[in-house]
Amino acid sequence: MEIHRKRVTLRDVAATAGVSPSTASKALNGRRGQVSEATQARVRHVAEDLGFTPNALAQAMHTTRTGTVGLITDDLEGRFSLPILMGAEDTFGADRTSVFLCDGRGDPIRESHHLRALVSRQVDGLIVVGARPDTRPSVSHRVPMPVVYAYAASEDDNDHCVTTDNVRAGELVAEHMLALGRRNIAHISGDPAYSAAQERVEGITSVLAEHNLNLTARPLFGSWTETWGRAAARVLMEGDHPVDAIIGGSDRITRGIIETVKAMGYRIPEDIAVASFDNWDPLVSGGQPPVTSVDFRFKEIGRRAARLLSLALDSAVPEGSREVVEPQLVIRESSVGL
Amino acid sequence: MEIHRKRVTLRDVAATAGVSPSTASKALNGRRGQVSEATQARVRHVAEDLGFTPNALAQAMHTTRTGTVGLITDDLEGRFSLPILMGAEDTFGADRTSVFLCDGRGDPIRESHHLRALVSRQVDGLIVVGARPDTRPSVSHRVPMPVVYAYAASEDDNDHCVTTDNVRAGELVAEHMLALGRRNIAHISGDPAYSAAQERVEGITSVLAEHNLNLTARPLFGSWTETWGRAAARVLMEGDHPVDAIIGGSDRITRGIIETVKAMGYRIPEDIAVASFDNWDPLVSGGQPPVTSVDFRFKEIGRRAARLLSLALDSAVPEGSREVVEPQLVIRESSVGL
């Protein structure tokens, strides 16, 4: 570990370059026409030499733009927030904007602390990532900077939101199954209290209805776990509805479904085609067979949220802008074979 | 979205309270003895009223402490970095320190940009989280603030590091298997280029050696995937070494192992006890059976890294401090039955 030498300031640069601080400032900021080529070059050289790094805090006190944003989340696993963060970095540019990641852990008090801290740090804006796709309480009235809600919409219609489309996700899977010629489609979902669960059902059934079809059995609700997937699959397959396709409510559920269905002697996808929601790599890519699943494109959500935030910063966007990121079906062997 | 009213400053508070800015400052910072009870109360009330939030940037310009740290990582999934971040938040206190999360995505140039930005933003310190437990290049010489390396150690012996103990992890699993009475223990590992793979083998074999035992077959190396786990398990079980326990190199590998072993008609754990490394919930908790696995305690790593960083900030720690977080075996039904 090296000595933490006193930081070199613009004054130091100016001094050793033999100019005034203001000239140095202009030189480094490339104020063309306000400084001679020669001086500019010399100052830049000295700055480089001395290892000068501008103090962003001091800069921010003028521009009233800190180049920082807060990303506030409750998502302990980082399943959503990290891809969203990365998407936001993409849009902002890693060199222009830095992101404070704050995890509220589902505790409103903790969230309040984070909010206060972020306001105090003068972040330019906030991205609030919900833990589940249901709407969540607005925080916009509590902070003096623009807020964009990502993944989960805000309860307040005046807020900016970038969300997924669970209905569409359901449609995608159903269309896929129909295209494969499946007609006896079942659905094993998760916790019915999640709006996502309801909306996916809605998407599935609406597509089926267009083809004068219905789910072969009532959708089964339970929890978002493998255990439930296994149990429900057994119930389903032992029932007397014909089944040639099962849509799992999440990748975890689907892993359970696949295990049970295979254990009961059915072939996937020949006898039973299977598809799912989430497209979470550790569950989906290594399965036997790998699982067809809907990707909600979190990274794209992050990009769009960042873009919306940028616009909001320039007041270049109307109140209550809502964007929806189209989900995408990723087809693997659990539905189409090799 | 509400009007972004001009931020209220300390001057505003002071003015409406009828005192000078410096008095207001003292009042709000509770400088006891330097301000009368009455004034203090009045100023505080006004501040509350006006919704005053101190400008942390301006504050930082005096204290030379910003209350921010950078967490720089390459871990796209957040598998390590998020728990570590949360641990760090625990130690620092969410209300006193905010964390910039920066993902280098394995690209040194991107990492450099982030570093430069963080230096510019005057972060008090840096936590560098490696993507894999092998040592990684030091960045300490490039920044003027203390750095702690978490999960992966730095190549430079003078750096502060908080790491896992993969040898110990191997020992834990091996001891567990021996305690269960298993004597024919096999190991299906991942990519041999990872030091973690080698060290876990080392831990396992050293414990066996203490009991005058050896692995029942040479450890099998491949990749960190379920697919490899399945393939290797088949090879292993079709070989002519007796096997009553298999240690998987990671939870993904182990999922594959379990699937194959069950498919071949063995009971887990009665015929074959299985254990693993990572204790990654989505893979481990919902399995059939749930998987015994070593937890590397990332959150604790984060706490310790933050603590070390705090000490380093006060120069209260010697150069090249190394801390090792003891891993922990989490026992589930894949090894002990019900």
Add this chain to the structure above:
DNA sequence: TTGTAAGCGTTATCAT
């Protein structure tokens, strides 16, 4: 083209 001076919001020092 360059330098001087003021100011961003806060705190610390020193008078009063």
Add this chain to the structure above:
DNA sequence: ATGATAACGCTTACAA
């Protein structure tokens, strides 16, 4: 107990 003043590092009128 309170307030005037300087200072933190930088930018930007404005003056030279």
